[in-house]
Amino acid sequence: MSDLVLEFDVQEDFKWYQPCYKIDGKNIIILGPFKDFCVLSFFKGVLLKDPKNLLKQMDENSQSSRVVKITSLEQIPKYKTVIEIL
16 A cells, blocks of 8 residues: 555655655655555545545544545555545
8 A cells, every 4th residue: 555655755654653654744644454444544634625525534523634445455546546636
């Protein structure tokens, strides 16, 4: 998954034991592994234009972050296009 994000002009770091990606020193995306899926979590996702409605609120307590839930490797090329748009 990190290869997907690193194709863009970001700096990789580790926050909260997870790969985190920054632009100009600001956290933009963090990868989150779960048992049956992983997520690309956009810290300020609520501010992003999402014409295909792919960004979701993780839970009702999430104010500004939005996630893309990935359940299979076959989905990765689809979400590469999403990241390019965002």
